[in-house]
Amino acid sequence: MVVKKERISKRVQRIAALLKAxxxxxxxxxxxxxxxxxxxxxxxxxxxEAIKHFRQVLTHKRDGAPLALDEPFLGGLxxxxxxxxxxxxxxxxxxxxxxxxEESLKDLEELEEADVRPxxxxxxxxxxxxxxxxxxxxxxxx
Numbered sequence: 001m002v003v004k005k006e007r008i009s010k011r012v013q014r015i016a017a018l019l020k021a022x023x024x025x026x027x028x029x030x031x032x033x034x035x036x037x038x039x040x041x042x043x044x045x046x047x048x049e050a051i052k053h054f055r056q057v058l059t060h061k062r063d064g065a066p067l068a069l070d071e072p073f074l075g076g077l078x079x080x081x082x083x084x085x086x087x088x089x090x091x092x093x094x095x096x097x098x099x100x101x102e103e104s105l106k107d108l109e110e111l112e113e114a115d116v117r118p119x120x121x122x123x124x125x126x127x128x129x130x131x132x133x134x135x136x137x138x139x140x141x142x
Contacts, residue, residue, distance in 0.1 A: 007087055 019027065031037050058067075069080035075093050077085075085093065116122075 019030075022030065067079060069083070070078050073079045073082050075082075075097055077093075082090075082093075
């Protein structure tokens with residue numbers, strides 16, 4: 001995991017300098033005293049694996065084509081615009097996106113349930129073409 005230098009607090013930098021002077025045995029003792037350090041390390045590994053996975057998925061979806069920085073990406077921004085955001089602007093973008101998502105979910109919660117016959121046919125979209133299938137099949141779909 002890569003952390004930008006300007007986002008690391010002075011306090012964390014001082015702690016890091018102290019840790020660099022520790023022996024491996026002292027570091028092991030520290031991990032025993034502060035189990036969150038071990039959890040953070042596991043999280044970093046999971047994060048790296050997730051990043052690797054999604055890069056592979058994107059590469060596959062793009063048929064191996066390189067990423068074009070001027071393509072639309074997220075929140076009305078291109079990849080280039082997103083990558084140029086300051087940390088504050090990036091945080092604000094994610095806050096806005098999550099707020100919009102929460103608002104969309106509230107709209108879904110207001111929908112009323114309706115009883116349907118077991119043999120009712122419901123529209124689905126698979127492969128881009130509308131397809132009608134019995135409601136009983138939808139319950140079995142993954």
